[in-house]
Amino acid sequence: MRDAGITEQHKDILAELANIGTGNAATALSQMLDHEKILLEVPEVNISPLQHVPESLGDPGQKIAAIMMEAACDELELTILLALPLPATLSLIDQLLPEGLEPLGEMGRSLLMELGNILTGSYLNALSDMTGLTFTLSPPGLGLDMAGALLGSVIADKAMLEDSFILIKTTMHILSREVEGNLLLLPSAGSLHKILARLGAQ
Amino acid sequence: METTYVYIADLAVSQNEGLLVTIGLGSCVGVALYDAKRKIAGLVHILLNDSKQYLRDRSNQFNPAKFADTAIPELIKAMEERGASRGALVAHLAGGSQLFDYKFDGVGIGQKNIEAARAKLKELGIAILSEDTGGDYGRTMKINAGSGEVIISSLSREKKLTFINPRGVGSD
Numbered sequence: 001m002r003d004a005g006i007t008e009q010h011k012d013i014l015a016e017l018a019n020i021g022t023g024n025a026a027t028a029l030s031q032m033l034d035h036e037k038i039l040l041e042v043p044e045v046n047i048s049p050l051q052h053v054p055e056s057l058g059d060p061g062q063k064i065a066a067i068m069m070e071a072a073c074d075e076l077e078l079t080i081l082l083a084l085p086l087p088a089t090l091s092l093i094d095q096l097l098p099e100g101l102e103p104l105g106e107m108g109r110s111l112l113m114e115l116g117n118i119l120t121g122s123y124l125n126a127l128s129d130m131t132g133l134t135f136t137l138s139p140p141g142l143g144l145d146m147a148g149a150l151l152g153s154v155i156a157d158k159a160m161l162e163d164s165f166i167l168i169k170t171t172m173h174i175l176s177r178e179v180e181g182n183l184l185l186l187p188s189a190g191s192l193h194k195i196l197a198r199l200g201a202q
Numbered sequence: 203m204e205t206t207y208v209y210i211a212d213l214a215v216s217q218n219e220g221l222l223v224t225i226g227l228g229s230c231v232g233v234a235l236y237d238a239k240r241k242i243a244g245l246v247h248i249l250l251n252d253s254k255q256y257l258r259d260r261s262n263q264f265n266p267a268k269f270a271d272t273a274i275p276e277l278i279k280a281m282e283e284r285g286a287s288r289g290a291l292v293a294h295l296a297g298g299s300q301l302f303d304y305k306f307d308g309v310g311i312g313q314k315n316i317e318a319a320r321a322k323l324k325e326l327g328i329a330i331l332s333e334d335t336g337g338d339y340g341r342t343m344k345i346n347a348g349s350g351e352v353i354i355s356s357l358s359r360e361k362k363l364t365f366i367n368p369r370g371v372g373s374d
């Protein structure tokens with residue numbers, strides 16, 4: 001890809017960025033869930049060939065809820081995606097909704113989107129603080145389907161130029177509910193070095 | 203039975219006994235081609251509609267399986283190398299949906315992919331025997347090289363559609 005020349009140091013910087021971003025997101029999530037404990041794994045930074053992006057969240061056939069947002073700042077473009085497994089997510093939504101409402105009804109979907117909005121928003125706030133950049137955010141898009149199909153759709157309009165992608169993945173565990181979610185950050189081709197430069201990378 | 207997985211922007215050919223599978227067609231389109239007489243199946247998982255619209259990254263090898271206009275001829279070529287006859291081929295299409303309930307999904311990339319695949323098949327004179335496209339759900343597509351049977355499954359619908367090539371169609 002164009003961003004060839006990603007060094008180990010760059011990966012460390014991106015992992016740290018993801019760590020702080022996801023830390024912010026986890027705090028926001030914990031507040032929504034009555035201060036439940038959320039465990040974060042060490043972020044993984046991978047350069048993935050296009051062919052293998054649909055497997056980046058595990059089994060491409062598993063059913064997930066994906067909430068996606070795009071962030072832009074001048075020529076920088078980032079896609080950020082919150083992926084939660086179904087049906088674990090449905091029980092979580094069920095608890096947050098007033099009784100008697102369908103988890104995947106209009107309110108449930110809107111709540112799920114708001115959850116994505118808050119989490120990805122707090123992730124990006126951390127990114128903003130660290131880089132000094134102000135991002136414009138798209139409204140969240142929600143998809144409930146096979147992980148592979150959702151990821152394929154996400155990268156479709158970014159794959160014109162690229163045959164590999166930088167994936168920055170952090171896994172979160174909502175301990176008491178045994179829900180494991182992922183926050184995935186995909187910088188567009190040209191964006192990565194600009195972000196790295198902002199963060200003082202060589 | 204030997205199963206070959208076809209990744210995104212990837213293609214594969216199988217003969218006699220093999221099963222070709224592509225998991226998770228969202229806005230992508232899967233095109234399965236079959237030569238019933240020689241029991242040769244091909245499957246490609248197409249990401250985008252038109253190679254000419256896009257700049258090619260000079261640092262990369264061009265991957266024809268990524269685009270509808272180049273993927274279908276490439277699949278035919280790969281099948282011919284295994285002994286398939288172009289005139290005997292019939293096609294099945296699946297995918298091209300819009301998964302995100304917001305325009306995000308690349309504003310109709312799915313629809314563009316379907317139309318590009320149909321147009322290319324028409325141009326090449328290959329009949330489309332079945333099509334399960336559009337909508338708002340992802341699909342998994344399988345083709346059995348032995349029987350020509352195509353199975354499309356999805357999570358949200360939990361239904362399976364099975365198409366079998368009728369005798370005589372596309373034979374030469």
